[in-house]
Amino acid sequence: MRVLHTFKVYSLEREGGVQRAITALAAGMPEGDVGHIFFTLANDGPWTLQPADPNLSVHAVRRTATCCATDFSLHARRPFRALASDADIVHYHLPWPFVHLLDRQVPPGVPRVATYHADICRNPLLKRVYEPMMERFLRRLDAVIATSPVYARTSPVLQRLPEALVQVAPLGVEVRDDRGVDVEQARAELSARLGEGFMLFLGATRRYKGGPVAIEALRHTTATLVMAGECVDRDALEARARASGVADRVVFLDRVTEVEKWALLDLCRAMVMPSTLRSEAFGLALVEAGVARRPAITCEIGTGTSYVVRDGETGRVVPPNDARALGAAMEQLHTDPALAAALGRGGHERYRQHFTAAAYAGRMRRIYDQVIGQRGRAPASYSVNSSSDDDGTDQREEVHS
Known part of the structure; x- marks a missing residue:
């Protein structure tokens, strides 16, 4: 065929x-x-x-x-x-x-x-x-x-x-199984630079992805946010971080390689995808979080994001454009590694069964x-x-x- x-x-x-x-x-x-x-x-x-x-x-x-x-x-x-x-x-x-x-x-x-x-x-x-x-x-x-x-x-x-x-x-x-050594090397390099246990925003910062909400949410958590992906509006996001007083807890990496992506997923505490519009119809990055046994935090926008992520089972689902609720979910997983690990295991099982x-x-x-x-x-x-x-x-x- x-x-x-x-x-x-x-x-x-x-x-x-x-x-x-x-x-x-x-x-x-x-x-x-x-x-x-x-x-x-x-x-x-x-x-x-x-x-x-x-x-x-x-x-x-x-x-x-x-x-x-x-x-x-x-x-x-x-x-x-x-x-x-x-x-x-x-x-x-x-x-x-x-x-x-x-x-x-x-x-x-x-x-x-x-x-x-x-x-x-x-x-x-x-x-x-x-x-x-x-x-x-x-x-x-x-x-x-x-x-x-x-x-x-x-x-x-x-x-x-x-x-x-x-x-x-x-x-x-698709998960390729031939890059283990490369991922380990990238993990070591990124860990030396970023540490571990951060919140990871993965993907291009298009308008519907909710990048500004993620930055604003840092006012309600003590976590650090790493934004990895094509940053089409970096100047505006950096200005928002400064205005919100959280510039010291936001790291911009711009585009990353496939190997670096999996290394970042391994290092992070949780994935954050606070999309605000129905343009985010599914969210493959949320599935990738499950592959890496990491929980995901996303928003209920009536699309596949809340189908991929089950609130309380594989991550957290919060209202869109709600920086306070997003920050609370980030803080919960940031301060409770055992809960984050349990949700990550749930995400991996859901990936294996469905995605x-x-x-x-x-x-x-x-x-x-x-x-x-x-x-x-x-x-x-x-x-x-x-x-x-x-x-x-x-x-x-x-x-x-």
Whole structure:
């Protein structure tokens, strides 16, 4: 079986939950079972990439423009059509308005599914114009996939779709087991610099992530906060820390490597993800906290964050935009290591039961089989490197050290 995934960016340009979910999906399936082709846009396209995973290949075309956080390309039509012609299923990852144009290139009879990753929250104009168009588009697909039962119940868009169309497949996390020595070295270096037992804010400080709330919460705890990830508004966050009188207890690390991320998770007391908008639909970093046996503190925003984290079982769930409640939860885990350890064990067990890459892959494989069966198609054998022609694109190979 060959599945063609489509999303606006790949991890080489910008890390994100969607990219990591696609990678985990490919990694969770047995080698040779399903070939996953990731079609995307890049500023330096066209190129193709063969990652370490034999089930995955990446094909990028040049990004032409970006408007209202939406990426477009004038070079996508023919390459996408060629890949779609060889696919058994086209899997869109939404929201991304450009897929409406790409969808016209899919041959008749090829099943199309979409993972609905998040409602549009940050751009009221785009929401008003695009949401009705997206809803009509979703109704024409073979399946629409929510990433948690909570999001399926609370998304206005998903609630308006036919019940039989919407399925649920919670995301999973790929955990590689070949970096133990590297993580230990990074752990030693970071421990010398940061110590241990801090609160960890992991990920880019986008507006919906609640970075300012996390800093304000330090007024209500004695803990230190380490903010690791692309800090798009660092000046504003540093100014807020100074104004709140907590600048001496905030450490900014900006972007960190995969190895450094796992070292930080090992060193921290708890993960903090105080997201404030439904743009935070799932929160893969919360799952990663469970992988590392660390509790997570998040907010109840009616999305998958409170599905991943069970209050009192795997971490704490507090109201959004409530610095006092967030600070109290941080202080509780900061001053009670035994409780933090118990919640961390609960988070690890929940990860093992629900959020492994294999569990995610199994859920998606059943959906793929179902929609192919409904269309009466027989999936073809695959090679992730096959394509209809040689277009002279840059051929890249991802090397993991």
